[in-house]
Amino acid sequence: MWNFWYTNQSPSKNCTHAYLSPFPLIRDEYNSTSYDSAIIYRGFWTVLMLLGVLTIVMASFFIICAAPFASHILYKAGGGFFIIAGALFSLVVVMYVIWVQAMADLENYTNMKKMDCPDFAVYVRYGWSFMLAPIGVFFALLAGMLFLLVGRAIYLHSD
Secondary structure (H helix, E strand, C coil): CHHHHHHCCCCCCCCCCCCCCCCCCCCCCCCCCCCHHHHHHHHHHHHHHHHHHHHHHHHHHHHHHCCCCCCHHHHHHHHHHHHHHHHHHHHHHHHHHHHHHHHCCHHHHHHHHHCCCCCCCCCCCCCHHHHHHHHHHHHHHHHHHHHHHHHHHHHHHCC
């Protein structure tokens, strides 16, 4: 399988898979994590993503514990955690867009690569997971608002 996808390339192609970095690069010695600013940026991005996942798990736990409509406080806490998770995931998406569109210097990168390969072209494409991320943010925010509403309704109808 490895030979089919990666090593079985025709000799006429000079394809290089690359991850664009907005930070300065040294020709032929490029490592995207060799700069402190890249490590800090990716660190924040990773921490925000992990916090979002942890917040979703905590929100789900609160909602499961409140399932028999016993505690309006747990529904409100779960709803609040879903809203916080939606905000965290939206920050992750915005940071990714900033990384690709604003910080990555595509023109200089293209000019540098054209020295080795005159037919080099850069195509910026967002994958399907990026297209689904805003939908996930929307549903996290919607779930948060609905569970806050359920908690309020339980509070108003309890004796």
